[in-house]
Amino acid sequence: MSLTLGEKLRQAREERGTTISEVAEQTRISALYIESIERDDYRTLPGGIFNKGFVKSFARSVGVDEQEALQDYARLVANQDNQIVDEPKTYRPEVLTNDRHSSSSRLTTIISAGVILALMVAGILTLLKYIEPASTQPAATNTAVNANADSIANITLPNTNAAASPAAGTVSMNDLKVEFRALKNRVSLVSMTDGTRQNGDVTPDAPRILQPKKSLRLSYAKAQARNVQLLINDKTIVLPTENPNRNVIEFEINDENLRQVWESGQISRAAAPR
Numbered sequence: 001m002s003l004t005l006g007e008k009l010r011q012a013r014e015e016r017g018t019t020i021s022e023v024a025e026q027t028r029i030s031a032l033y034i035e036s037i038e039r040d041d042y043r044t045l046p047g048g049i050f051n052k053g054f055v056k057s058f059a060r061s062v063g064v065d066e067q068e069a070l071q072d073y074a075r076l077v078a079n080q081d082n083q084i085v086d087e088p089k090t091y092r093p094e095v096l097t098n099d100r101h102s103s104s105s106r107l108t109t110i111i112s113a114g115v116i117l118a119l120m121v122a123g124i125l126t127l128l129k130y131i132e133p134a135s136t137q138p139a140a141t142n143t144a145v146n147a148n149a150d151s152i153a154n155i156t157l158p159n160t161n162a163a164a165s166p167a168a169g170t171v172s173m174n175d176l177k178v179e180f181r182a183l184k185n186r187v188s189l190v191s192m193t194d195g196t197r198q199n200g201d202v203t204p205d206a207p208r209i210l211q212p213k214k215s216l217r218l219s220y221a222k223a224q225a226r227n228v229q230l231l232i233n234d235k236t237i238v239l240p241t242e243n244p245n246r247n248v249i250e251f252e253i254n255d256e257n258l259r260q261v262w263e264s265g266q267i268s269r270a271a272a273p274r
Contacts, residue, residue: 005055005072006040012062013038017221017247021201025185027057034058040076171233171262173213173255179231180218181207187224192217202228215254222249230267238266 003011013023020038024031033054036044045051052070059069180189182202191198193212202208210216220228225241232253243249251267261267 004040005069005076006038008064008072009058009062009069010038012064016062016223018062018223019188019221021186021188022221022223023058023061026061027054029054029057042076171258173258175233176212176216176253176258177233178210178212178216178253179207179234180210181229181231182224183227183229185224185227187220187228190219212253215252217250217252219248219250222247225249232262235262235265237261240267 013020020031020034023029023034027034033045036042037055037058042051045054052073055069055073056066058064059066180191180202182204184204187202189200189202189208191208191210193210193216194214198208200208218230222243225239228239230237230239240249240251253261253267
């Protein structure tokens with residue numbers, strides 16, 4: 001039995017190791033529409049040329065022939081008769097008004113604007129009263145300040161830089177802070193911090209901060225290898241870009257390899273979990 005259009009697209013997406021969220025990000029199509037297309041359920045879609053455009057973009061993103069996908073869609077429309085709307089939906093919202101309520105609302109708006117304007121004028125006048133005395137102070141005050149500044153400049157302060165400098169080049173699991181960033185697009189990240197699993201998306205404006213004490217394991221799609229960045233205690237660590245055996249990038253940081261990762265500034269194959 002041949003696969004339906006939705007089954008073909010879902011199979012191609014899963015073979016690439018791509019999530020629905022990643023397809024939605026690449027195609028700018030709602031994740032809800034992606035799920036509906038994979039189920040061959042087009043009732044929630046707007047219809048017409050929009051449906052065809054969605055199918056074409058989805059197919060392109062997962063490596064399915066676009067023309068073949070459009071032909072499958074046309075057959076699906078013909079087989080399902082009126083269940084799939086092949087004309088775009090139109091919406092005609094109604095606006096209900098009440099003249100008496102509208103007049104009352106306008107009056108309230110005018111009164112509120114007048115009160116705000118009066119408060120602004122009062123605030124400006126008060127500010128001007130404080131600014132004028134400050135600008136008319138005698139020049140003798142500036143002279144006294146300059147004299148005090150010269151006296152302070154002649155005092156030799158002890159050098160405390162050596163004592164205040166922390167020990168450099170050391171890092172341990174006890175004071176470890178790991179920051180995982182997405183550079184451009186959303187990234188689906190699975191993290192295991194001291195045995196506690198967390199699964200979710202990381203966005204450019206919302207990195208994930210992790211503070212493991214024993215071990216940290218991170219896993220994400222290999223397709224996002226050049227879209228991520230890792231910092232350990234604010235130091236950039238180079239991440240691997242290839243994993244010949246899997247479609248994901250996965251590595252672990254623990255007591256055994258933390259020093260090597262810190263000194264080399266990169267995650268090597270030795271850091272990958274076995």
